[in-house]
Amino acid sequence: MEHLINPLVQSIQISGIRRFFNMVSQHENVLSLTIGQPDFSTPNHVKAAGKNAIDQNMTSYTHNAGMFELREAAASFMDEQYDLAYDAQSEVIVTTGASEAIDVTLRTILSSGSEVLLPGPVYPGYEPIIRLCGAQPIHIDTTNTGFRLTADLMEPYITERTRCIVLPYPSNPTGMTLSAQELRDIALLLENRDIFVLSDEIYSEFVFTGQHHSIASFPKMKEKTIVINGLSKSHAMTGWRIGFLFAPANICRHILKVHQYNVTCASSISQSAALSALTTGKADPKMMKIQYEQRMNYVYNRLLKIGFDVEKPNGAFYIFPSIHKFHHSSFEFALELMEKAGVALVPGNAFSSFGEGYVRLSYAYASETLTKALDRIEQYMSSR
Ligand SMILES: Cc1ncc(COP(=O)(O)O)c(C=O)c1O
The missing domain is CATH 3.40.640.10 (Type I PLP-dependent aspartate aminotransferase-like (Major domain))
Structure with a gap:
């Protein structure tokens, strides 16, 4: 019966973020910075x-x-x-x-x-x-x-x-x-x-x-x-x-x-x-924003130091470094990073073809996770 499914529905795909996240879940010891979900608990x-x-x-x-x-x-x-x-x-x-x-x-x-x-x-x-x-x-x-x-x-x-x-x-x-x-x-x-x-x-x-x-x-x-x-x-x-x-x-x-x-x-x-x-919770986002900004500065400076070309974000909790100079497609780069460094980022082409040549890192994760993940990325990038 599948051939009778609406062709428009047949033509769309599960989001690339989820596809990559699901792949990561099958690997052990991978630090995933893939999901845009606050690590804070609901107040x-x-x-x-x-x-x-x-x-x-x-x-x-x-x-x-x-x-x-x-x-x-x-x-x-x-x-x-x-x-x-x-x-x-x-x-x-x-x-x-x-x-x-x-x-x-x-x-x-x-x-x-x-x-x-x-x-x-x-x-x-x-x-x-x-x-x-x-x-x-x-x-x-x-x-x-x-x-x-x-x-x-x-x-x-x-x-x-x-x-x-x-x-x-x-x-x-x-x-x-x-x-x-x-x-x-x-x-x-x-x-x-x-x-x-x-x-x-x-x-x-x-x-x-x-x-x-x-x-x-x-x-x-x-x-x-x-x-x-x-x-x-x-x-x-x-x-x-x-x-x-x-x-x-x-x-x-x-x-x-x-x-x-x-x-x-x-x-x-x-x-x-x-x-x-x-x-009651008008001030709740302010506390989280302070933390996101600190994490953003930390991640941005580490990525620069590792050698990535990257724009400094001014909001949300994502950063989108370029990987053009590493001559890999964003999928290959993200796959290699996951398999060899144990860190998962989302390939940029999940965000339209204009995201090719980039990867997305979500820093809505605890500082210790970010530090560990960036240590792994640094080690891997210096050894490749
Ligand atoms: C830009 C943007 N719009 C909308 C959504 C969906 O938000 P919600 O979880 O409230 O459906 C997201 C979730 O990541 C998002 O990044």
Whole structure:
């Protein structure tokens, strides 16, 4: 019966990050720096709120868009942090992780033949969904602009079929973010164009230099932007599956239909925990950010010392060194590093063809693990 599977589904692949992670799990004594998952535990007050929700029998469906208090807290977060006013009643949806927010947004706005511009390299969670919509992903090479998708870079790719620009910043896998000026230039480029922006700001709480700005806060951008955020990274809550989507009411009401028929609502227990994260836990990400920044500086300096060419990240918890000078494909390099040095990194081509020639290292791991892994990499690189 397999031949009857939807050809679009047949054509997509399991993400390269997971493929490599699964391979690593079969090897013993390998230090894996492959997964973008905080090594911190979910804060205790958040866990307590989740347990309390179970004890209080808050275990039924919520409003499709999520508990109203949680939507209010999410709207306040956007207002306080990024100076953006969203109406909790009509412009906020609580989703099953940022992943579902990406899925329902793209399925709401794309149709067959639409084109979507994305930076390359990029997080692999967008392309398969774009393809399942019968739309065309157009990756734009950012390897010569410090991994930044600027207005100048994207302008030549805009056609009458361009329906959406995906802007994930700070970026997974490169750790780069966009400055206020770069965002302003994009806003100017799109000023008189009817093109949606899917702004994936899941790492917004982890910006090391300067401050995070949402593109929706620039003139005329809120009306065409869907902002995606969530608690997976900011509050170490990947398994709770809580994301947020912010969009003007006339777009949000259509996305809500897709969300409703997809999941009905996000988990009620996780929503109660999320409310604690956004109210009592406003300072939680700050503590983690300090640690991520320390680790980033450590990893960056060690990689430079070992001889890698590497851009200094300004956010998230990834670093993306070049391996061009070692004359290996990124897959061969990562495989050899795993087999000979006992360290697993993700081959850059998991992030589109523009990631070829790079590897991604996630430093969302304990300092001791990072030190050990970098010692191994140093030893291996000096002996090859
Ligand atoms: C850029 C980006 N967007 C979205 C997600 C998915 O987040 P969630 O776990 O909340 O679904 C990730 C996860 O790694 C990510 O890196």
